[in-house]
Amino acid sequence: xxxxxxxxxxxxxxxxxxxxxxxxxxxxxxxxxxxxxxxxxxxxxxxxxxxxxxxxxxxxxxxxxxxxxxxxxxxxxxxxxxxxxxxxxxxxxxxxxxxxxxxxxxxxxxxxxxxxxxxxxxxxxxx
Amino acid sequence: xxxxxxxxxxxxxxxxxxxxxxxxxxxxxxxxxxxxxxxxxxxxxxxxxxxxxxxxxxxxxxxxxxxxxxxxxxxxxxxxxxxxxxxxxxxxxxxxxxxxxxxxxxxxxxxxxxxxxxxxxxxxxxxxxxxxxxxxxxxxxxxxxxxxxxxxxxxxxxxxxxxxxxxxxxxxxxxxxxxxxxxxxxxxxxxxxxxxxxxxxxxxxxxxxxxxxxxxxxxxxxxxxxxxxxxxxxxxxxxxxxxxxxxxxxxxxxxxxxxxxxxxxxxxxxxx
Numbered sequence: 001x002x003x004x005x006x007x008x009x010x011x012x013x014x015x016x017x018x019x020x021x022x023x024x025x026x027x028x029x030x031x032x033x034x035x036x037x038x039x040x041x042x043x044x045x046x047x048x049x050x051x052x053x054x055x056x057x058x059x060x061x062x063x064x065x066x067x068x069x070x071x072x073x074x075x076x077x078x079x080x081x082x083x084x085x086x087x088x089x090x091x092x093x094x095x096x097x098x099x100x101x102x103x104x105x106x107x108x109x110x111x112x113x114x115x116x117x118x119x120x121x122x123x124x125x126x127x
Numbered sequence: 128x129x130x131x132x133x134x135x136x137x138x139x140x141x142x143x144x145x146x147x148x149x150x151x152x153x154x155x156x157x158x159x160x161x162x163x164x165x166x167x168x169x170x171x172x173x174x175x176x177x178x179x180x181x182x183x184x185x186x187x188x189x190x191x192x193x194x195x196x197x198x199x200x201x202x203x204x205x206x207x208x209x210x211x212x213x214x215x216x217x218x219x220x221x222x223x224x225x226x227x228x229x230x231x232x233x234x235x236x237x238x239x240x241x242x243x244x245x246x247x248x249x250x251x252x253x254x255x256x257x258x259x260x261x262x263x264x265x266x267x268x269x270x271x272x273x274x275x276x277x278x279x280x281x282x283x284x285x286x287x288x289x290x291x292x293x294x295x296x297x298x299x300x301x302x303x304x305x306x307x308x309x310x311x312x313x314x315x316x317x318x319x320x321x322x323x324x325x326x327x328x329x330x331x332x333x334x335x336x337x338x339x340x341x342x343x344x345x346x347x348x349x350x351x352x353x354x355x356x357x358x359x360x361x362x363x364x365x366x367x368x369x370x371x372x373x374x375x376x377x378x379x380x381x382x383x384x385x386x387x388x389x390x391x392x393x394x395x396x397x398x399x
Binding site for chain 2: 097
């Protein structure tokens, strides 16, 4: 028999915690990275076709939006890597206590920003 | 192949169902003004749905005199039922955080109304039924699926004894301690209904409450069916839909840790 009673509200009313917020961010960032990797592969391929095909992307990346784009990707990579370390600890059976999970969450978030800055500085100065 | 494509499409649409269906959209309900002339009022917004009139659910707002009210959210609800609107419906039994009947969503987090203090909540008090369940009436959600899932993990001791031996099944103190933090679960469903994975896949994913119970039996030194239990639960949908969102541990009114229990099952499966 089909139950036509209403569904109680869920996403609409549930309060966000650090853990749930980082969890959904992890997933979104993962999807972004998936497309970013594909784009970077195509970009690498353009190297083979010589300067003319490489130039537009080079110009794009030096524009203000291009820089924003590059920094965003630096952050999505950083966040996914750092938060994945957190998941590795969970898989090994550590860090499930509420306090530990909250602290590791904050650490992962700050760590991702620090790593972003590092990545950007290294990328800018050494390559 | 065609079937698969349609099936996938349907799954995707189902997956993307983040908003409430049309018949579940919440409307503004009645406003009950205070009649006691109290100086210490609290606005209490309560989810109401009456199965008898075919209307959509609504939020009723009650002005409650807090000077003459007990300390817990359940006391507020009883005050409304006794003094303002006797038709308000909710489950309760022990009123001491032991039975798990009065589990509901209070101020955006699941918990037991009988042990949640309303003084902890600043501003208006919002009370909803447990999330993503079919509503039976007002604050009562339908937990039939969860109980079926609980039955599916066979929550009883399985031993080779026939019952004729008249031998006690002994357990060392150390083995008994392994059940601490798991046997206390009262199956109030606060954790399961707080879990987004359970919201989207509640028909297949077992959810934190049932998985914590599963671990409690897997971890029992007297149980003779550990391997079979592990095998049964090792399933992409039943177990691995847990993505460590930790809403379960955040909401458990008994302070237990379902996320850790699920993590322990995963680890057992990975290392056995």
